[in-house]
Amino acid sequence: MNRRKLLTLATLAAVVAVSAFSPAYAQEPLKVGFVYVGPVGDAGWTYAHDQGRLEMEKNLGAKVKTTFVESVPEGADSERVIRKLAADGNKLIFTTSFGYMNPTEKVAKAFPNVVFQHATGFKTAKNLGNYETRIYEGAYLLGIIAGKMTKTKTLGVVASFPIPEVIRNINAFTMGAQSQNPGIKTKVIWVNSWYDPAKERQAAETLIAQGADVLNQNTDSPATLQAAQEKGVYAFGWDSDMSKFAPKAHLTAATNNWGGYYTETAKAVMAGTWKPGEVHGGLKEDMVRMSPLNSAVPADAAKAFEEKKKAIAAGTFHPFQGPVKDQSGAVKVAAGSVMPMKDLLSLNYYVQGVEGSIPK
Template structure:
């Protein structure tokens, strides 16, 4: 919690336009609304956000009253939902998917006395901040284990939409694997959905048939893990611990820990100290956490994983640390350099070792 508070405080000091939030009367709980792209039971992205909401409520007790709307499609329909939460009296609204960015910005301009926080986007305003986790750090760690555990040197990745956020995770997973096994190749299948268990399963089964024996994902259901267990290969959870769905296949999970951030943001709004920020919290800040390792993880793989977890935790290592080459062999990050955040946030190419092309 302390690290998150420091992160918020530093970002707030850097903000150039303060937001004059009205402090709630002591007896009135702050009404907080959440917009979710999937169902709260998806076991992944939305589930993790809702666990964060519940953790926030537990931490703040009667000082906060929250509500959520689940399975809201990205695009025009989300604007209607966001606007409804604003007119219902919510003083803080979290919109939790990339496709909500423009609708959130539009509604925020129409309701200047309400605070809006958008997950994974890049647009901010006087009453609109952005936040996300550096989950690519977790993807890198999954890759380290995969690179040690694979027998075919072929990994699989079930991907949602070809946006920078997801491309970062595909690349980080591959770079992590290559750091311990230079012969790694990663196959990617894009399902064009955040949550579609049938498509996710089909993609996983296809890559397994093509020789992939360790799978990762940037989708929200446990279908990839379940397919892996049925086929006798390994896979990882994503956004939350999915071990209960496939205990033999689930090696570990890269998880988002939103509760502390949500609680700290609510406190800032109630205190009238909130300012628009652009937060990127990772393992060091406690916003990305790894679930326990499966006993099936070999001692060699566990040792490599723990070594990289340590340097990510103390901030002395970055997953996108050079040398990094793209698919054509062009050097994108020189040895000793780190990819700038601006490039990370707009990443639109595969690193060397990822097969296929990014869909247009």
């Protein structure tokens, strides 16, 4: 990673201000714990986090000692795991799923000298920060390709849980597609799981049967892609490059790149300069990356994709810039304006073109 990227990530990790966490780890490794919602496997959300952990180990060597616990259910079980990691001497703990937010906050109060970082939530405290990627930028780019390549004008999304993070991605995907093909509609099936290959496959097959010929997902396994390839339609990887599982169907993937952020956060804790805050890193900060395009992507789609990718990274375009309308046609973001981050973080409606309703 080049110096400019590292400096940007250092800023994101808020390492510039001295805090109450003193550099007490100079003579021994910083113990860092990770809590994962799914199995590490070789694709998806948890895999991407674990790749970030391994990159941090490579970057910092003997200065850190890491451990992880995988497939931890959200809820009471996660509190038990988080508490044990803190009790075992881990001084920096990353909890990597939305449902870990309240348990992380609770354990953080009990261990004030441990730094906790929670992924995709919104709570902070003296020793608790939160972080996530702006992967909706990647979802918008996937939509551009989908809008160019669909023949049925029907897209499908296999969705996990109806939380703002996932709703953002569905909406961004739809608006990206509509930027190329205004008649696009998106069908959504919720599987109420981050990782359930059988449910994901069933949902994908149902969407295809309903006419969707390009699929996206906000789930953790490659089952959606594999179903797409078997049925002769296209799909996208999510959180990591999944092309090896369905090379004919996989058009590209929106991926999370956590290694630089994890490295800089650990360095800040060791230096005593960590402070709580909110991190939202995207294409500009190299925390979101797009995997290589399949050769099946037409030249005009690839061109539109690359142009918008550069514009998002440069800050000259935002996926949620107005006009943005909800399903009823009501204007939620006026032309010339951009949806504020606070509204993005609490997004609870579908944009025009997304069918159905959000589960309660």
